[in-house]
Amino acid sequence: MNFSQIVMVPGLLSTGEVYRPTIDALGSDVFVAETRLDDTIEAMARRLLDEASGRFLLxxxxxxxxxxxxxxxxxxxxxxxxxxxxxxxRADMPEQTSVRRRLVAMAQERGIEAAAQMLEGKLFGPRTGSEALRRLNLAMAREIGAGVFARQQAAIIGRRDQRAMLETLAVPTVVLAGTADAIIPPQRSQEMAAAIPGAELVTLEGIGHMVPLEAPRETAAAVARLQARISADRRG
Structure with a gap:
């Protein structure tokens, strides 16, 4: 394969445990990127580039x-x-920014569990939000803590709009979306897949926002297909 490792980047309030089922299924050399130390998306990306090895599947x-x-x-x-x-x-919308700031204030005033529980109702699909997944989600939030949560939200609020770049991407790409995602509408995934040349769109019926936890087999299968595609492109 034309890469040295797989790099996985967790989302807001998530640790590397969000990818544990995927990592276990792939059995590959995986590096989980650090997202807890920086307050801009660019700084997180630069840290990843400094710490990851060679070329990687991202x-x-x-x-x-x-x-x-x-x-x-x-x-x-x-x-x-x-x-x-x-x-x-897309960049953050004003109404999204307002919600983020309220959640940060809640976490600082009432603790990270209060903010995590406020978010929880939107994270999982109607049939996938098991008690075990909810406990894991809360455990990850506790590990992240209110201070890191504030940094991550500041980074998200200040992120770039990357839509203009999508049509220039020349790497094999897969885009995964749950139809029941109440945090980021699946239309955003459809938009990206349509703009990125040759991208594969995987739509997961009834799955919410926490795709790697709710649909681990489908997530691992999509990454495995991506690995195979990279290998095929190299041979071609």
Missing amino acids: CGHSMGGYVALEVLRLATERVAGLALIATSA
């Missing part, structure tokens, strides 16, 4: 997708393939 979920697109903007030659999962290429 997977980004939600906020991690914003980081992945920024990595492409900064160093497209480092990316052998791209998986964009429940994410968007």
Whole structure:
């Protein structure tokens, strides 16, 4: 394969555990990017480029997708393939920014669990929000904490609109979206897949925003197909 490792970028309030089922299914060399130390998407992307090895297959979920697109903007030659999962290429809208700031204030005043529980109702699809997944989601939020949550939200609020870049991408790409995603509408994934040359769109019926946890087999299968496509493109 024409890459040295898979790099996975977690989303807001998520640790590398959000990718655990995918990592276990792939059995591959995976590096989980650090998203807890910086307050801009660009800084997260630059840290990833400094810490990852060589060329890599890049997977980004939600906020991690914003980081992945920024990595492409900064160093497209480092990316052998791209998986964009429940994410968007658009900048934050004013109403989204307002909600984010209210959640940060809640986390600072009442604790991170209050903000995580406020978000929880929108994270999972109607049939996939099991008690075990909800406990995992809360455990990840506790590990992240209110201070990191504030930094991550500041980064998301200040992110670039990357739509103009999409048509210039020349890496094998898969875009995954859940039809029941109440955080980022699946139309945003459709928009990206339509703009990126040759992108594969995977639509997951009844799945919400937490695609890697709700649909681990489908997520791993999509990444495995991407691996195969990269290998085929190299041979061709």
